Amino acid sequence: MSERNYRAAIVGTGGIAHAHAEALLGSGGRASLVAVADTDAGRAGDFAAKFGVARSYGGAEQLLREEELDVVHLCTPPQSHAPLAIACLEAGVTALVEKPPTLSLAEFDALIEAERRSTAHVATVLQHRFGAGAVRLRRLAAAGELGRPLLATCATQWYRDEDYYAVPWRGTWESEGGGPTMGHGIHQFDLLLSVLGPWSEVTAVAARRARSVDTEDVSMALVTFESGAAATVVNSVVSPRQTSELRFDYERGTVEVAHLYGYTDDDWTVTPAPGHDDLSALWAAGRAGGSSGHSGWLAAVLDALDQGEAPPVTAGDARRTMEFIAALYASAFTGERVRSGQITADSPFATRMDGTGTPWEKVRNP
Template sequence: MAVKLRVGIVGCGAGRTHLVEGYTPNSDRFDVLALCDLDPRRLAAVADEFGIGRRTLDFAELLAMDDIDVIDICTPPAVHLEQVLAALAAGKHVVCEKPLVGSLAEIDQIIKAEAKAAGRLMPVFQYRYGNGIAKAKAVIDAGLAGKLYAGTVETFWKRGPEYYAVPWRGKWHTELGGVLMAHAIHPHDMLTYLAGPVARAFGRVDTRVNAIEVEDCVSASLRMADGGLVSLTATLGSADQITRIRLAFEHLTIESDHAPYRPGEADWQIRGRTPETEEKIAATLADWQYVPSRHTTQLRLFHEAITTGAPLPVTTADARKALELVTTIYHSARTGHDEALPIGPDHPLYRSWAP
């Protein structure tokens, strides 16, 4: 029988999703003992729904609970830094929603704190997990793809005034960015998860859909570390909603499912360029075991990492790479130049990409 980790969740909006998709399917691995939220009605509603007795409006009170092993942070982005550092200082393991923080300086601060802490920190990139993307990753990891030629990542979503009626959204100091930071960061992480790191980026951002401070349209051109070329396009003004990743490799082409928020779940199209490659793909996937999507698998792997000492499924280093790409595209959009990664403390936007 698995050792159960005892969890306290702060933020009952995204926190409810974690309960539905992550903790309930993994109830043999986790006990959610406490919830924290600033809204008493939302707190009561979610706690009642899942039968959670301990409820608090005070984050410090949640941290002081000695029988909590894991703090799951599902609050607005602007408070992540403070809460992550406090949770690590309290000796807890930490799960934190994206975006982890609002600058590379802040994530480097967290990396230093984590190195000294008893607990371990897992950023949330749940789009990496699902049966479709797992098959694609297995084929790539088996060495069947060859070098990347070119690819596209499309995040065509729909957000209007009702979405931005939530006070912290659409503002630099609270949401920390727009479609590039808050929405397309997931498909862009899927890209690097499959195709490796980015070496250079040229980007444009604009606010064309909503009356907000942050951007809601993005176009970028990437040179990957292995030389492949990838274009990124994102908007919050689409009439319908899709997420699509298409990657043309030397020996095969992969295309994701188009479901906007679950693009990793359904089977992906994986086409070999020759009959021989098709046979190798089939052999690689012959004894396939189904991989549940999103939080279900990420939190199962988190439990395994914490209880056995295995590597975390997503690390602060992964989150830093995602924020490096965000920073580089924002910087390129202002300079009008192709910009290089990785980024160190001497970069002009290291401490903040906000205007």
């Protein structure tokens, strides 16, 4: 165990901040939650009292000015992620940013530039990469135990009603950056990308089928990878039977996980291909407890900081996922296949995820 104790703060004390606080309190003394901040000072005070935090502030500026911090957990609505992360980096404090990290690829590139100028780091909170099943799958794949990846399916089919979108910042391109592609399915397809590696091309559709929002409420994509594998990706907030599912078909077997908001090892199954029964034993040998929650992710962050390294998920890792999102939208709204690297700084889809505009907006404003 590291002898260092990292001084941490949380900015934004809404629902997801509770998971961050619990992870910090459960870190075994590796990190301490010393302060919180929220534009709603009363909510910040209530949150601080609940988790035994000594100090609360009415904003991040005062927090950064008055506290000596190692890391700040950014749990605010998406439109404030980039400016707050840049403020942390300029103060020499590592920023751990909830998903989506920025509203656009251009904003994310500005974040990368800020990191280059700083002694600190920025990392995106994509905790599903760090559950035991995902770690084991990547290890077995890298070791060649599964053979070549052939096919994958990735589905985030959730249900969010009109009351959910009554929160002012939800469902708009200006404040949330996108719909379920940006804010819901990102966990599953980020895990898909972390397993299958660099993607090559995306062909997609996105639509607004049922919710009175500016963004899409469903999207689907066909993705090819540099490895030769192909995958489908589905993102939805209109699906009454909610599920989060990933399936990977390799030469030597199929590996699957089905859950909702977080998985354990019990949620994974392995089906060996004929003649490869040893795969079941290989998988079982690595079984572990715990879930794909914030605690495992935080442990990986602290391990990296102990080694003087950038915490996971690094800016480079997250940029590949953000570029995938931009490519999906670009394909959906232009009707074209989009290749990796095609969305350059001068593309409208670099500055806004809706790029040249959505079909439904064009119908409303011909």
